Amino acid sequence: MYITIKFLKSSKTIEVFPGNTLLAIARENDIRIPSPCGGNALCGGCRVRVVEGNDPQDVSAEEYNKLTDDQIANNWRLACSFIPYYNISVDI
Numbered sequence: 659m660y661i662t663i664k665f666l667k668s669s670k671t672i673e674v675f676p677g678n679t680l681l682a683i684a685r686e687n688d689i690r691i692p693s694p695c696g697g698n699a700l701c702g703g704c705r706v707r708v709v710e711g712n713d714p715q716d717v718s719a720e721e722y723n724k725l726t727d728d729q730i731a732n733n734w735r736l737a738c739s740f741i742p743y744y745n746i747s748v749d750i
């Protein structure tokens with residue numbers, strides 16, 4: 659089953675089969691997300707805010723390490739760790 663990812667600032671809506679990180683999906687669709695550590699969940703530079711559809715229950719250990727409690731509470735995710743399995747809108 660495909661999911662829909664809306665990249666709001668890029669004005670792109672992508673349908674994908676779940677399984678890839680948000681960073682990989684963005685790259686495949688020519689949407690740039692800064693990734694200083696190369697997508698290895700080391701720098702926190704790829705953080706993005708999920709505007710709609712975030713599930714805080716699936717925040718990964720890597721995300722807890724690199725995001726503040728406040729960021730997690732406000733639906734920030736690490737694009738290189740976050741694998742969306744549902745329809746979302748992101749602020750990029």
Ligand code: FES
Pocket residue numbers: 692693694695696697698699700701702703704705724736737738739
């Ligand atoms: S690219 Fe460095 S934490 Fe995601």
